[in-house]
Amino acid sequence: MTTPYDVVVIGAGPVGENVADRIVQGGLTVAIVERELVGGECSYWACMPTKALLRSGAALRAARQVPGAREAVTGDLDVAAVLARRDAFASNWQDDGQVSWLESAGIPLYRGHGRLSADRVVEVTAEDGTTTTLTARHAVVVATGSGALVPDIEGLRDAAPWTSREAVAAKQVPGRLAIIGGGVVASEMATAFSEFGSSVTMLARDGVLHLAEPFVGERVAESLRAKGVSVRIGAEAGSVKRNDDGTVSITLADGEQVDADELLVAIGRTPNTRDLGLDTVGLTPGEWLTVDDTLRVLGADGAPLGDGWLYAAGDVNRRVLLTHQGKYQARAVGDVIVARAKGEAVDDDRWGRHVATADERAVPQVVFTDPEVASVGLTAAAAEAAGLRIRVVDYDLAATAGSSLHAEGYQGHARMVVDEDRKVIAGFTLVGPDVAEMLHAATIAVVGEVPLDRLWHAVPAFPTVSEVWLRLLETYGR
Numbered sequence: 518m519t520t521p522y523d524v525v526v527i528g529a530g531p532v533g534e535n536v537a538d539r540i541v542q543g544g545l546t547v548a549i550v551e552r553e554l555v556g557g558e559c560s561y562w563a564c565m566p567t568k569a570l571l572r573s574g575a576a577l578r579a580a581r582q583v584p585g586a587r588e589a590v591t592g593d594l595d596v597a598a599v600l601a602r603r604d605a606f607a608s609n610w611q612d613d614g615q616v617s618w619l620e621s622a623g624i625p626l627y628r629g630h631g632r633l634s635a636d637r638v639v640e641v642t643a644e645d646g647t648t649t650t651l652t653a654r655h656a657v658v659v660a661t662g663s664g665a666l667v668p669d670i671e672g673l674r675d676a677a678p679w680t681s682r683e684a685v686a687a688k689q690v691p692g693r694l695a696i697i698g699g700g701v702v703a704s705e706m707a708t709a710f711s712e713f714g715s716s717v718t719m720l721a722r723d724g725v726l727h728l729a730e731p732f733v734g735e736r737v738a739e740s741l742r743a744k745g746v747s748v749r750i751g752a753e754a755g756s757v758k759r760n761d762d763g764t765v766s767i768t769l770a771d772g773e774q775v776d777a778d779e780l781l782v783a784i785g786r787t788p789n790t791r792d793l794g795l796d797t798v799g800l801t802p803g804e805w806l807t808v809d810d811t812l813r814v815l816g817a818d819g820a821p822l823g824d825g826w827l828y829a830a831g832d833v834n835r836r837v838l839l840t841h842q843g844k845y846q847a848r849a850v851g852d853v854i855v856a857r858a859k860g861e862a863v864d865d866d867r868w869g870r871h872v873a874t875a876d877e878r879a880v881p882q883v884v885f886t887d888p889e890v891a892s893v894g895l896t897a898a899a900a901e902a903a904g905l906r907i908r909v910v911d912y913d914l915a916a917t918a919g920s921s922l923h924a925e926g927y928q929g930h931a932r933m934v935v936d937e938d939r940k941v942i943a944g945f946t947l948v949g950p951d952v953a954e955m956l957h958a959a960t961i962a963v964v965g966e967v968p969l970d971r972l973w974h975a976v977p978a979f980p981t982v983s984e985v986w987l988r989l990l991e992t993y994g995r
């Protein structure tokens with residue numbers, strides 16, 4: 518048994534690291550437990566390496582869309598160089614840099630698999646089988662993230678499909694890649710691998726990015742098709758077989774067969790809670806952790822577990838499966854644990870310091886497809902489902918002076934969803950080349966609940982694509 522820490526964090530992904538940092542900055546002691554690489558999924562198999570896989574293709578497209586630059590680009594994408602850049606962004610799957618950061622921040626690292634064994638007690642089993650018992654005076658934070666969900670499709674597991682990890686870390690580009698899924702991972706990986714030369718078939722049972730505004734999926738699917746991707750909306754895999762020659766055959770529900778060299782399964786995530794000792798504290802292993810506004814884990818009775826010693830942040834609480842939003846939760850969790858430990862007031866009002874209010878209706882996300890998709894807040898459908906009285910305002914991004922300069926043949930679209938009762942923006946979606954960097958203005962408008970009347974005074978610079986803000990307001994009317 519080691520000396521007790523004030524707080525123990527299980528999982529050193531982006532969220533766990535940030536929780537621990539806030540705890541230390543608040544003057545408490547903290548230990549962090551990690552069974553794989555410090556930095557988590559995001560650093561090695563998700564956000565950073567995927568964007569490295571996609572960025573070179575985007576840069577090449579951008580150059581090809583501008584006369585003068587276009588003529589200077591004579592070759593194709595150098596796939597080996599792209600993969601090498603990806604390796605560098607994944608730090609060659611070594612976590613020395615992040616471990617050094619923990620050391621410099623004064624956060625002791627316990628390498629091994631962490632499991633709860635009683636209230637405020639975490640057992641860490643190292644690779645060599647030795648165990649260390651960590652106790653927490655104030656709180657334990659679960660930040661164990663999520664893993665790829667592999668559905669119960671006949672033969673699928675035996676066929677050893679790729680999950681996002683294998684796709685993101687691929688050393689070779691398969692000649693034919695089949696993808697089950699039509700969500701964010703499927704769309705980004707279909708973009709990357711088709712640009713690398715794979716012949717991609719996307720089995721998008723429920724559509725492409727179907728939870729976004731409808732024009733998003735239409736434009737991304739159209740662009741994927743233009744890259745040669747076979748986008749099969751409504752197609753459902755019935756069974757899968759890995760053949761003796763190493764290829765994979767997928768039999769669809771309607772009996773048709775799709776053959777490929779590799780199969781990527783990208784249908785969502787499952788929480789890393791199966792082997793976490795949840796049963797020792799009255800919770801069910803394998804389930805997502807439900808939390809209250811200050812991210813305390815709730816028991817079956819809907820109340821914080823025990824005296825409220827257990828917290829969960831990031832993917833594992835299923836509020837929002839995005840790094841930036843998990844890190845936002847981490848700041849709230851770290852600060853509220855410090856406040857409670859010191860007997861200070863807890864600021865848990867809406868938009869207070871100790872709650873993650875933006876998780877509800879103000880989440881920004883960028884999907885790095887071609888075209889990019891940038892959105893924040895509610896779609897029109899989600900706003901209506903939430904009972905808001907809305908007005909939808911659409912504008913063609915190509916009709917701004919900035920976009921015509923940005924690229925020849927620029928195509929894009931913007932949608933603003935206005936909450937008519939409050940005259941504020943409830944949701945904003947952009948689709949088009951390089952729209953990612955335009956998103957934060959919308960996030961500020963949504964989080965700040967800036968009245969439309971005031972937005973008229975936020976004048977976009979000429980000639981930028983951001984002039985779409987003025988056009989949307991003009992379309993809405995004053």
Ligand SMILES: Cc1cc2nc3c(=O)[nH]c(=O)nc-3n(C[C@H](O)[C@H](O)[C@H](O)COP(=O)(O)OP(=O)(O)OC[C@H]3O[C@@H](n4cnc5c(N)ncnc54)[C@H](O)[C@@H]3O)c2cc1C
Nearest residue numbers: 528530532552557558563564631661662831832838839840
């Ligand atoms: C392909 C892909 C691309 C993505 N791209 C983006 C993107 O561009 N932008 C974005 O915002 N989000 C993106 N995401 C989502 C993002 O990766 C996650 O939201 C983020 O990693 C969640 O952080 P986390 O700290 O909660 O969990 P994780 O990053 O999963 O980290 C959890 C850590 O806990 C460790 N762990 C788990 N169980 C235990 C245990 N029992 N004991 C010890 N350690 C344990 C794990 O080893 C891991 O290191 C992407 C996801 C995928 C799959």
Ligand SMILES: NC(=O)c1ccc[n+]([C@@H]2O[C@H](COP(=O)([O-])OP(=O)(O)OC[C@H]3O[C@@H](n4cnc5c(N)ncnc54)[C@H](O)[C@@H]3O)[C@@H](O)[C@H]2O)c1
Nearest residue numbers: 668698699700701702703722723783784785838883884885
């Ligand atoms: N750029 C980014 O921000 C980014 C990039 C990649 C991943 N992520 C995050 O990672 C998470 C996981 O991404 P994902 O794409 O795996 O999940 P997702 O939830 O985005 O998409 C899953 C898709 O699979 C479909 N699906 C579900 N079950 C199916 C089945 N049995 N057969 C066929 N299709 C099925 C769903 O309809 C959906 O379209 C997401 O929540 C996302 O937020 C973010």
